[in-house]
Amino acid sequence: MLTSESVKRIALAAGADLCGIGSMDRFEGAPHDMDPRHIFPDARSIIGLGFRIPRGVQRGIEEGTQFYQYPSMAYGGINEVFAPSVLYEVGRFIEDSGWEAAVYRNTGARGRVSDMDGSEGNTLSPEEQIDIGRTANKTAHHRSVQYTRPVAPGRAAPDLQFHFRIAAVVCGLGEIGWSKMMLTPQFGPMQRFAYIFTDAPLEPDPLYDGPPLCKRCMACARECPGSCISQTESVTVTVAGKKLEWGKNDAWKCYAFYTHGGRYQNPFVPKAVFDENKDGALDVLEGKAEANEHEILKVYSALEDYFPSWLGYNMAKCGGCIRACVNMLEKKGGCLEGVFREPLRTGKRWVLDR
Ligand code: SF4
Ligand code: SF4
Numbered sequence: 001m002l003t004s005e006s007v008k009r010i011a012l013a014a015g016a017d018l019c020g021i022g023s024m025d026r027f028e029g030a031p032h033d034m035d036p037r038h039i040f041p042d043a044r045s046i047i048g049l050g051f052r053i054p055r056g057v058q059r060g061i062e063e064g065t066q067f068y069q070y071p072s073m074a075y076g077g078i079n080e081v082f083a084p085s086v087l088y089e090v091g092r093f094i095e096d097s098g099w100e101a102a103v104y105r106n107t108g109a110r111g112r113v114s115d116m117d118g119s120e121g122n123t124l125s126p127e128e129q130i131d132i133g134r135t136a137n138k139t140a141h142h143r144s145v146q147y148t149r150p151v152a153p154g155r156a157a158p159d160l161q162f163h164f165r166i167a168a169v170v171c172g173l174g175e176i177g178w179s180k181m182m183l184t185p186q187f188g189p190m191q192r193f194a195y196i197f198t199d200a201p202l203e204p205d206p207l208y209d210g211p212p213l214c215k216r217c218m219a220c221a222r223e224c225p226g227s228c229i230s231q232t233e234s235v236t237v238t239v240a241g242k243k244l245e246w247g248k249n250d251a252w253k254c255y256a257f258y259t260h261g262g263r264y265q266n267p268f269v270p271k272a273v274f275d276e277n278k279d280g281a282l283d284v285l286e287g288k289a290e291a292n293e294h295e296i297l298k299v300y301s302a303l304e305d306y307f308p309s310w311l312g313y314n315m316a317k318c319g320g321c322i323r324a325c326v327n328m329l330e331k332k333g334g335c336l337e338g339v340f341r342e343p344l345r346t347g348k349r350w351v352l353d354r
Pocket of ligand 2: 177178179180181213214215216217218219220221324325326328329
């Protein structure tokens with residue numbers, strides 16, 4: 001008989017580092033176009049699989065000497081290769097028992113609700129969509145924004161993207177930190193997730209109720225090169241009776257900074273390009289212009305020649321909030337205390353002098 005225990009055993013044996021199970025009714029109250037119950041209306045359970053990000057994958061960025069491994073291994077490798085193979089394995093196990101397994105790998109939103117700011121509707125004009133398509137061809141930058149519409153009344157518009165971190169909370173895997181990163185007792189902020197929806201009536205895990213994982217130390221906000229995380233304003237959401245709160249995050253600005261880093265974090269772009277600031281395109285990276293999807297297009301167009309991408313992922317130059325969080329949790333105590341023999345950071349963070 002298929003049980004939660006047997007699903008977890010198979011998931012861990014297949015290579016997942018974490019596995020938690022939630023019931024679909026915990027999504028009650030989710031925004032209509034982000035409610036995963038539209039994906040598989042008969043699903044009773046959601047299985048959350050966590051895949052650890054090795055701390056050393058960010059070593060090169062921490063030292064400022066190697067930027068390739070983080071996006072290729074920790075984004076592309078996990079999302080495109082490793083997690084799908086585990087999803088496939090666990091899905092087969094579930095379906096061998098006569099229940100359906102709707103697998104859901106980590107993917108960017110292409111639907112009506114923006115995964116950047118949760119706003120309804122796409123605001124890019126058709127011309128801009130064509131522009132971003134051209135950019136996509138050159139840089140494999142995936143943001144296919146289309147005017148999607150529901151296929152029938154009452155359905156969510158395709159392609160539905162639910163909130164991955166809230167889903168991890170639903171599966172009892174941890175809590176959302178002030179940085180908006182998912183924190184788990186095992187790996188702090190260092191993991192990615194994938195999910196399976198199934199009609200199998202599995203016993204759910206309780207929501208995480210252990211000691212607070214986020215220390216509210218604000219290191220993530222302080223070390224963000226774009227000041228994208230507010231230290232004072234927050235967002236609150238209630239999931240299955242549990243209040244979640246995280247710092248207000250300027251998602252579009254983060255999008256610019258984590259891929260492009262900015263003047264003081266990007267060793268790939270000549271200083272002259274930042275100085276020239278053609279058409280004001282880089283103002284968003286200097287905090288002089290509002291970050292929104294229109295401005296981001298300008299940033300991409302100004303800098304795309306300097307940014308190779310791999311496996312369809314943009315080159316991540318930041319991850320500052322993750323490393324700040326790991327550094328703090330290791331030093332100040334928390335879920336990562338004592339996990340590694342040596343701390344992530346022993347000296348000062350590097351910042352380009354220009
Ligand atoms: S990824 Fe970088 S830019 Fe985005 S919130 Fe984290 S530190 Fe800030
Ligand atoms: S850096 Fe501090 S405030 Fe930010 S998520 Fe981590 S523990 Fe929470």
